[in-house]
Amino acid sequence: MPVPVDFIKELPKCEHHMHLEGSLEPDLLFPLARRNNITLPDTFPKTIPQLNAKYKQFKDLQDFLDYYYIGTNVLINEIDFFELAMAYFKKINKQNVIHAELFFDPQSHTSRGIPLETVIKGFKKACTKAERDFKITSSLTMCLLRHTHPDECLQLIKDSKKYLTDGTINGLGLDSAEKPFPPDMFVECFSLAKSYNKHLNLTAHAGEEGPASYVSDSLDLLQVTRIDHGINSVQDTELLERLAKEKVLLTVCPLSNVKLNVIKKVDELPLDILLSYGNPFSLNSDDPAYFGGYIEDNYLAVHKAFPNWGYFTWGQIVKNGINTSWISKTKKEELCDKVEAIVAKWVNKISDAYAASHA
Ligand SMILES: Nc1ncnc2[nH]cnc12
Numbered sequence: 001m002p003v004p005v006d007f008i009k010e011l012p013k014c015e016h017h018m019h020l021e022g023s024l025e026p027d028l029l030f031p032l033a034r035r036n037n038i039t040l041p042d043t044f045p046k047t048i049p050q051l052n053a054k055y056k057q058f059k060d061l062q063d064f065l066d067y068y069y070i071g072t073n074v075l076i077n078e079i080d081f082f083e084l085a086m087a088y089f090k091k092i093n094k095q096n097v098i099h100a101e102l103f104f105d106p107q108s109h110t111s112r113g114i115p116l117e118t119v120i121k122g123f124k125k126a127c128t129k130a131e132r133d134f135k136i137t138s139s140l141t142m143c144l145l146r147h148t149h150p151d152e153c154l155q156l157i158k159d160s161k162k163y164l165t166d167g168t169i170n171g172l173g174l175d176s177a178e179k180p181f182p183p184d185m186f187v188e189c190f191s192l193a194k195s196y197n198k199h200l201n202l203t204a205h206a207g208e209e210g211p212a213s214y215v216s217d218s219l220d221l222l223q224v225t226r227i228d229h230g231i232n233s234v235q236d237t238e239l240l241e242r243l244a245k246e247k248v249l250l251t252v253c254p255l256s257n258v259k260l261n262v263i264k265k266v267d268e269l270p271l272d273i274l275l276s277y278g279n280p281f282s283l284n285s286d287d288p289a290y291f292g293g294y295i296e297d298n299y300l301a302v303h304k305a306f307p308n309w310g311y312f313t314w315g316q317i318v319k320n321g322i323n324t325s326w327i328s329k330t331k332k333e334e335l336c337d338k339v340e341a342i343v344a345k346w347v348n349k350i351s352d353a354y355a356a357s358h359a
C-alpha cells in the first residue's frame, strides 16, 4: 500500500531547482506587462486562459524557452523582481518548504538594459522577507545562459564579482538550451568565478535532453558538485557509480520532464535505478508557472508513480536532499532529525493501527 498523501505533504522539503523567472504565473505576467507598458509579440497568447492552454504541453525544451524568455521581458523594476519571488515564497510556504536554492538568469535582464543590481536587490529583498515571515531559508544561484556567447558569460561573471565574493550570490549554474552548447564551452567562466571565491557552489544543467557525457564533462571540466536534471546519467552505469561515490545531487524535475517531452509519464523516471545505485536526488519544480505545479505537486506525482516506496525510502530521499544542500552541518543535522521524527511518527501510527485491529 502506498504511504499516505498526508505523510508526503508533511515532509520538510528543500527545493534545489527552481528558476525564479520560471515562477512567473500568467496572472502576474499580464499585469506586469500593463504596468510596465510592455507590448508582447502579436503571436503571444492574449489572455490568461489562452496562455495556460499553451502551457499544457511543450514540444521540447526550446519550445518552452521561447515562451520563457518572452515572459522575462515584463520584469523591469526592482519591485517586479521582488513581487515575482514573493509570489513563489507564498506558494511554497503552504507546501512545507524549509529551504530553497533558487536560480535566476541575469543575462535575460541585463541584455534588455536592466541593471544587474535591480535584479539582485529585488530577489534578495524577497529572500530576506521570506526568512523573516515564513522561516524559509534561501540562497541565489546565478545561471549562465548557454545559448549566449561564452565571452558574454565571462563578462557577466566579471560584472558580478562583488556579489559572488560577498555571499549575495551563493552559486553559479548553467542553463538554457542544452544539446547545442556543451559544457566545455564554459570552462573559463566557471574557473574565473571559482577564482573569485573558492567557496562558491557550482552546478550545471546536464543530462536533461543532452547525453550522459555532458554530465561527466560538467564534473570534470566545470568542477561542478551538483547536476541539475541529470536523468540521462542512467545511460552510463560507471557514471552512476561515480555520482554515488562523490555524493553528487541530481536535482530531478518530474513534471518538467513530462511537459518538455523528455519522458511521457512520471513513472518512466529512472528513480528506482538511482535508488539502487545510491545516487542522491531531490524532487523539484524547475519552472512551476509553466509546468503545472510547485514542489508538492512534483512530490505527489512521484508518490503516485512509485507507489511501492515506503516511509523509510521517502525519509532517505528527503534526508539525501538535506545533506547535499548548501547549508551548514548544524542545520543539516537539525533538519534530518525533523525528518526522522516525522517518519517515526507515521511508522508508529501504522503499527498502532495494526495492533489495534489485531487485538
Ligand atoms: N528546464 C530548463 N532547462 C534548461 N534551462 C532552463 N531555464 C529554465 N528552465 C530550464
Ligand SMILES: [Zn+2]
Pocket: 017, 019, 175, 205, 228, 286
Ligand atoms: Zn532548470
